[in-house]
Amino acid sequence: MPLLLLRGGRPAPAAAQAARPSGQAPVDTAQTTGGAPGGLDVKAVIARLRAEQPEYIAIGNSMMFSRFDMTPEKLNALTGHKFFFILRGGSTTAAWYLTLKNVVAASGVHPKLIFFFFRNTELTSPYANTTGQHAAYLNSLRGPSEPVVDDLLRPPPARGGLVDGTVDYVSGWLNGPKGWYNFSAGREDMQRRITNLAMRAGGVKTGNRQEVTDRFSLDHLRYDVPADIADGPGKDEAFDPYQSLSTDYVNPEARSFLPPIMELAREQGFKLLFFRVKRRPEAEGGTVSVEPHEMRGYVQRLQHWIEERGGLFFDETYDPAIRLDIYNDGDHVGEEQRDWYRKYFWQRMSSIFP
Numbered sequence: 306m307p308l309l310l311l312r313g314g315r316p317a318p319a320a321a322q323a324a325r326p327s328g329q330a331p332v333d334t335a336q337t338t339g340g341a342p343g344g345l346d347v348k349a350v351i352a353r354l355r356a357e358q359p360e361y362i363a364i365g366n367s368m369m370f371s372r373f374d375m376t377p378e379k380l381n382a383l384t385g386h387k388f389f390f391i392l393r394g395g396s397t398t399a400a401w402y403l404t405l406k407n408v409v410a411a412s413g414v415h416p417k418l419i420f421f422f423f424r425n426t427e428l429t430s431p432y433a434n435t436t437g438q439h440a441a442y443l444n445s446l447r448g449p450s451e452p453v454v455d456d457l458l459r460p461p462p463a464r465g466g467l468v469d470g471t472v473d474y475v476s477g478w479l480n481g482p483k484g485w486y487n488f489s490a491g492r493e494d495m496q497r498r499i500t501n502l503a504m505r506a507g508g509v510k511t512g513n514r515q516e517v518t519d520r521f522s523l524d525h526l527r528y529d530v531p532a533d534i535a536d537g538p539g540k541d542e543a544f545d546p547y548q549s550l551s552t553d554y555v556n557p558e559a560r561s562f563l564p565p566i567m568e569l570a571r572e573q574g575f576k577l578l579f580f581r582v583k584r585r586p587e588a589e590g591g592t593v594s595v596e597p598h599e600m601r602g603y604v605q606r607l608q609h610w611i612e613e614r615g616g617l618f619f620d621e622t623y624d625p626a627i628r629l630d631i632y633n634d635g636d637h638v639g640e641e642q643r644d645w646y647r648k649y650f651w652q653r654m655s656s657i658f659p
Contacts, residue, residue, distance in 0.1 A: 344445020347408055350391060354412040359389035361658065362419045364404050366396045368582050369422040371637035372646045379644070384651050386658075389416075393442055397433040398562035399454060403446035405566060410573050417659045418617075419570075420578035424636060428579065428607065429561040431457045453565045567614045576659060578617040583624065585632040592625040617657060 354362075363369055363377075370392045373380055377388035391404055401421060409419065427433065435443060435458055447454070570577045581604065584594040608618040621627055626649065633639035638646050 344442050345391075345393070345404075345408075347411075347445065350408055351412040354389060354409065354414045357387065357389060358414060359387045360417050361386060362389045362391065362409060362414075362416045363421075364391050364401050364409075364419065365422045366392065367394045367637055368424055370394070371633070372422070372582075372643060372650070374643060380647055380651075383647055384655070395434050395439060396442070397427055397435070398431060398566070399435050399458065400439070400443055400446060402562045402566050402569070403443065403448075403451070403454065405575075406569055407446055407448050409575075410569065415574065418576050418578055420580055422580050422582050424582050424584060426603065428563050431561050453562075457560060457562060457565075563611075567611070567616060571615070576615075576617070577611075578619065578657070579611055580654075581618075581620040581622055582636065583622045583627045585636050586627075586629040588629070590629060592628050594622060596622075619654065619657065621653075 363373070370390070373390070375390070375392065377390050380388050391408060393400060405419065409416075421428075443454075567577070569575075584596070586592055586594050604620060604622075608620070611618050631638055631642040631646065633642075
């Protein structure tokens with residue numbers, strides 16, 4: 306009851322979530338950033354796609370926009386081709402699948418190629434970044450019926466018993482697609498209300514909220530800290546970027562969004578490219594990224610699985626030309642190095658892009 310009272314008595318409808326502005330980014334570039342709440346203006350992006358009829362569409366997160374910038378103009382000028390970016394910091398395969406289905410496919414546009422940047426085991430880890438601050442963005446991308454998303458993101462079945470089963474059961478009962486209460490969306494809305502209350506109490510005017518939000522953008526705050534802490538103090542208790550190697554995710558077929566993405570591409574006649582970015586080398590001046598020995602086998606299986614289904618795959622991980630000094634923080638490329646990276650990327654990919 307206190308939760309419902311704080312939220313105004315009922316959860317916000319999905320339509321209201323979808324109508325929220327896309328945050329910091331202007332609508333005409335179809336971008337959003339990781340620090341800004343809210344969702345994507347799907348209708349506006351579809352209109353832009355239809356108007357521009359791009360040759361190539363990029364769907365991704367900070368691994369992409371920290372290498373190319375938020376807008377494609379410089380890449381267009383370099384390559385002589387027309388690119389279109391749909392980027393969201395922290396987005397993962399759940400958002401990428403919905404973007405492919407409800408934005409690109411729904412637009413009727415058929416580019417020559419659609420490509421994704423990924424790192425580690427992102428392509429086969431379905432639960433990453435689907436709750437909390439990411440919930441509103443996912444909600445804005447949903448269509449009237451999303452059985453694939455509802456199935457993959459459904460909480461695991463309860464194992465029974467008060468200790469090990471009840472929490473799972475109640476979570477599914479409240480959070481599930483047919484649950485009584487969309488808890489992720491509710492928590493997101495509740496956090497905004499509390500933030501607004503705190504800002505008003507501190508004398509910050511409502512109109513200044515965007516300025517505060519901008520202050521916590523990628524340029525000012527490293528919100529993708531897990532990329533940096535794997536080798537820091539307390540690393541054994543920290544986020545493990547390769548934790549899924551010991552789970553079902555080693556198999557690309559095992560409950561991930563990758564099969565639905567590939568099936569959707571087959572139905573629509575889309576050509577897909579999956580580009581694995583190199584994690585930042587750890588040694589000063591070094592060119593080698595340290596990774597578990599199992600990772601090579603995982604990537605080989607992943608590449609074979611994708612190519613067997615008509616997709617393209619490229620891995621820059623073992624290229625010594627990607628050195629430590631091009632990185633800014635985590636696995637993000639520094640702004641002053643993006644011109645170099647764009648040239649590097651096109652030099653290697655121009656013959657692959659149809």
